[in-house]
Amino acid sequence: MKAMLAGALGAALAVLAPLALAQSPYPSGPITLVIPLAPGDATDTAGRAIAEGLSRELKVPVVPVNKPGAGGALGVQQVVQAAKDGYTIVLANNASLVYRSILQPRIASYDPLTDLTPLGLAMRSPSILAVNSKVPYKTFGEMVEYAKKNPGGVRIGTAGEGSVGDFCVRTINSLTGAGVIMVPFRGAVPGLIAMRGGQIEGVVLALGTMVGQLNAGTVRGLAISTKWPALQQVPTLAELGYSQQLFGVWNGFFAPAGVPAEVTRVLVPALAHAIRSPELAARLKPVGISAEYLPPDKLLAEIRDEHARVLAIATKAGLVK
Numbered sequence: 001m002k003a004m005l006a007g008a009l010g011a012a013l014a015v016l017a018p019l020a021l022a023q024s025p026y027p028s029g030p031i032t033l034v035i036p037l038a039p040g041d042a043t044d045t046a047g048r049a050i051a052e053g054l055s056r057e058l059k060v061p062v063v064p065v066n067k068p069g070a071g072g073a074l075g076v077q078q079v080v081q082a083a084k085d086g087y088t089i090v091l092a093n094n095a096s097l098v099y100r101s102i103l104q105p106r107i108a109s110y111d112p113l114t115d116l117t118p119l120g121l122a123m124r125s126p127s128i129l130a131v132n133s134k135v136p137y138k139t140f141g142e143m144v145e146y147a148k149k150n151p152g153g154v155r156i157g158t159a160g161e162g163s164v165g166d167f168c169v170r171t172i173n174s175l176t177g178a179g180v181i182m183v184p185f186r187g188a189v190p191g192l193i194a195m196r197g198g199q200i201e202g203v204v205l206a207l208g209t210m211v212g213q214l215n216a217g218t219v220r221g222l223a224i225s226t227k228w229p230a231l232q233q234v235p236t237l238a239e240l241g242y243s244q245q246l247f248g249v250w251n252g253f254f255a256p257a258g259v260p261a262e263v264t265r266v267l268v269p270a271l272a273h274a275i276r277s278p279e280l281a282a283r284l285k286p287v288g289i290s291a292e293y294l295p296p297d298k299l300l301a302e303i304r305d306e307h308a309r310v311l312a313i314a315t316k317a318g319l320v321k
Contacts, residue, residue: 026086026260027060027087027266028060030061030062030063030087031054031060032063032089033047033051033062033064033065033091034067034075034076034079034088034089034091035047035048035064035066035075035090035091036066036068036069036072036073036074036075036076036090036096037066037068037075038066038187041208041209042125042206042208042209042211042288042289043093043123043206043208043249043251044064046122046251046283046284046287046289046291047064047091047122047251048064049284050091050123050271050274050275050280051063051064053274053275053277053280054270054274056274057270057271057274058266058270070100070108071095071096071100071104071107071108071159071162071163072092072095072096073096073100073104073107075090075092076092076096076097076108076110076112076116076254077108078090079092079255079256080110080115080116082256083256084255084257084258084260086255086259086260086262086263086266088255088256089119089255089267090116090254090255091251091252092112092116092251092252092254093164093249093251094249094250094251094303094306095159095163095249096108097112097252097303098112098303098306098307099166101307102162102307102310102314102320103161103162103314103320104162113300113303114257115256116254116256116257117254117255117257117259117263117264117296118252118254118296118299118303119252119253119254119255119264119267119268119296120252120253120268120271120272120293120294120295120296120299121250121251121252121292121294121298121302122251122253122271122292122293123250123275123284123289123290123291123292124226124248124249124250124251124289124290125207125208125248125288125289125290126224126225126227126228126248126249127164127165127168127204127205127207127224127225127247127248127249128204128206128207128210128214128221128223128224128225128231129156129168129172129202129203129221129222129223130203130210130213130214130219130222131143131195131202131219131220131222132195132198132220133217133218133220135202135220138220139222140223140235140237140240141240143180143202143222147178147179147180148179152179152181153201154179154180154181154201155180155181155183155199155201155202156169156200156203157183157184157190157191157195157200157202157203158184158191158203159184159185159186159187159205160187161184164204164247165205166182166184167247167313168204168225169182169204170182170317171244171246171247171313172223172246174244174316175237175242175244176242183200188203188209189209191205192209192210195219196218202219203219204246206288207224207228207231207288207289208287208289210288211286211288221233223236223237223240223246224236224246225245225246225247225248226245226248228288229285247306250302252294252299253267253271255267264296268295272293275291275292275293276291276293
């Protein structure tokens, strides 16, 4: 009889244990933060800093995992397909969510508006057009004139086709008729190396990638997407009289679509508090990144607005039908 009771009790516990675990308050264990970039990138560094703050807020480990490839699309796709339990989230940028979904839908085969749950904007970094300090032109206007007089003589590197920099070059050509040549690289670092070696004249990259070069004086900033306190001498296109600005880089946090409401109730305010931390702002500003939190609805609005603007440029350039 005792043996039968013991067996019944053991069977009941076996059934109840997973139910009890499933009903544990979220989060009850580590959260994986997918960063769709290679280790060491400025955004990777910023993402890890936010993960530290989020861990303190949630009192569970938030573990950064790098998943580079396809301009960030591989990392986003991993989270789209992850379990809808809130234990896998992604820090994605606008290139992977907007640009590549327009230009490379087979690679970025997800819809950021329906396949992901927005948790909030995290940070911004201006895009900056910078040239090797040895080139003969010192201002944006001089570069445009030089490019017109020397067809093919101004080559500007970007982090690849479909990147934010790619569209910045297209914007420059559309506004000025300069005929600048866009040279795509597989990431920011190869572009910087090519510029230092003289294979190209300049680059358009996120400011976070360029801070060291600018401080060292090896490159000269000619235009920036938005003003930056330490680079007041570098103008925006609006300041130069043009009707459109360069595109900047932003990153936001997302979970898979369909996560329980409890997940967003916990993660959204925790992220807001972590991102708004003065300590985080102080850590990010020296590397050219501005911590900025926007709630999920504002993030969705930004995605829709940028998608419309980028699609218009891509259509005009014949990149999409």
